[in-house]
Amino acid sequence: MEIKRYEGKHATVTFDETTCIHAGRCVGRLPGVFNLERDPWINPDAADVDALEETIKACPSGALGISRKDR
Template sequence: MTEGTAGPGAEPPIAEKPRIKEYDGEGITVTFEPRRCLHAAECVHGLPEVFDLSRRPWILPDAAAAERVAEVVRRCPSGALQHHPPQGGPEERPDVPTTVRRSPAGQLVVRGDLLVTGEHGVRHETRVMLCGCGASGNQPYCDHSGPCAEPDDDVAEER
């Protein structure tokens, strides 16, 4: 048996719960799940005063109007960024109708009222980029570890 493999009858390793960071503002809370980020850069290009990778914290929700922050967060194709009112009000509204498209690299870009089953059970989602090649270590989400690691595979103008 090699290191990292389980012998017969051993229980599979328990998946680590997704790490989600919260950035609270007066009118909006932005959450970020680093493992799902595919670096489409919609956030940093859309509102550099709010999303700045050279700063800590890198997200300042109050640096722009809450409506504008929500608009830019909704551009995040992977769903790594989400938003909600700071007092636990209604979550982000899903796109209607639900849409599915395949990116040039093979991922499935899905937007709508979604239930996604993964290693942590069922999650309610509004935007996801699902692995289309089977190589992701973050199934069912794409993590660019397989052939879908092509640059510029999610171009805003094509949405």
């Protein structure tokens, strides 16, 4: 299992591809952050960190994680 890390100024987002069920909530809620047509596909700095955290908490599989740098 490889968990990928995406570093941002205010938060680090983690993604476990083996856990993801491709529900699409992340892409639907924050397409500026989660964009499958871009490499890397996650840009933590493309949204407010509070909105980012709420979107990650809504991930039904738990494949996404967040570590805020302001806490």
